[in-house]
Amino acid sequence: MPDIVTLTINPAIDLWSEAEVIRPTHKIRTWNDLYDPGGGGINVARVLTNLGADVEAIAIAGGVTGALLGELIEEARVRYRLVHTDGRTRINHVVFERRSGAEYRFVLDGPRVSPAEIEACLRAVAEVPCRYLVASGSLPPGVPATVMAEIGRIAAASGARYVVDTSGEALRAALAGGGVHLVKPSLGELQELVGEDVSDPAAQDAAAMQLVETGRADMVAVTLGPDGALLASRDGVLRKAALPVEVRSTVGAGDSFLGAVIWSLARGESPAEALAWGVAAGAAAISQPGTKLCTRENVERLHAPVRPATPS
Template sequence: MAVRITTLTVNPAVDLAAQAASVQPGHKVRTFGERYDPGGGGINVARVVTALGGNALALLASGGVTGRFVEEMLTAEKVPWRAVRIQGACRISVTVHDQSSGLEYRFVPRGPELTSSDCANILEAVAAADADWLVASGSLPPGVPADFYGKAAGIAAARGARFALDTSGAALTASLQRGVHLLKPSLTELEAIVGRKVRDLPSQMEQAKRLVEAGAAQMIALTLGADGAILAMTDRVVHRPAIGVSQRTGVGAGDSFLAGLILGLAEQRPPEDALRLALACGAAAVRGVGTAQVRREEVEALLT
């Protein structure tokens, strides 16, 4: 039986990607080539795991017509999902590619304010999830306490599931040493945790290993952009370079990386191979259009 991966998205979004000839302040900017995708960290992870043939369920907080639109898009992509109803409407995130400059502009709302009842209902759904891995990815919307992911990690551990986390800010620091199996920080997030700049590869590997030894998480997957990624474990640290591709967007690349890593580990691939799969998924995402657009054939081609 395939390993069951449940993803948690507390702050999902309708992701709109478009192009414009030129983005200028004070002017009505006409866009074209619009594309809508279901977005939010955990949702992106579930979409990529599903695209790769894995067994994923997207658990999401869903409200309003925008929430229903997210659900419809997941259904259209054949991604299994389960919604926890909230009072507020899900946010709409907008990414515009400026053709004149080549720059990408991203507008990301904070999301709806959740009530204490909303939070309790989400944690109740987490407790009911039948999963081998629980992957929480993305920001916490207003009204959700910083230790929310820490509570989710405790629930997952009590049910015998491995908990993976990709978030930032107070939600990240409040979750350290709370039973997280895999933590995926960016370099900026790692530096925020250790309290100083860590700019060379040996120091990055050392700091990631120290976090594991300190009990922050059992594994640290540190993403380094063009410099690849590091996977730190109790017994060793692995680094792999990035897979060189032409970049069109960065939306969903980190989530795609996490999806590949979780799937690789869930399939009991050697850590080095799981990290390679993760980098291939991230590379496939950045050269696509829209959010976390990853195809299995493309990933396999990048791995050859």
């Protein structure tokens, strides 16, 4: 029985490339191409594996690209289980333009998933008892947002702590279903959830605490980009400033943050310590090129000098 299970309903093969300049109609020659298994839950599982956690990744995959996804997950040394879909697993492409330093992200919808395939996926999740069940990433075409609440019911039935990282209707459905232990919205997603401007820190704190006080989540971790992150619980709000590192790619920073927070909480550490580990992992991820995520060595190196998070 794994300690942590991650679920990725819409996984991807993440391709990252470098180009000198991107121009319309011209052939864009790329180099330093990197292929990695992707999708929120798979990325979180990669981070947890790097940190030494006992984790299993469950994902829906199909076609020749689904086979390649499995091969890439194996190369990442992540324990996994793939649930078959008739569609082909999507391929996302991120191109780093060297001349401008900008990243261009091309993200596909993913294959249409049938109700029968979703049911098979939910059965697979229910068959693997765990302490933490992490549902992370977008939903593909054909999957109703209410599936996020159904996953929460599976977690509750098995006694697992339910962790959610998604967006839009899927995020609202997960929170409306109740039983969410930890939710990780971005700042934009938090604003959409509460329907209010959250541009200043006081408003951010109040919005995160609103989700806690209304019982929609036990803890709310909000990634704030260059301003770091906050973590709200019934004990109040903690904040951690971003760490000064060279930004090489922002791909997977949020997944690295979430993976480290879960890893810390699963070890019985405090929310303050979990937040510190999360910010260190996010910084470690953005200092890596392309779709490479944080390593334990880099996370520990960045975490060591960080002072504990302080109340907001």
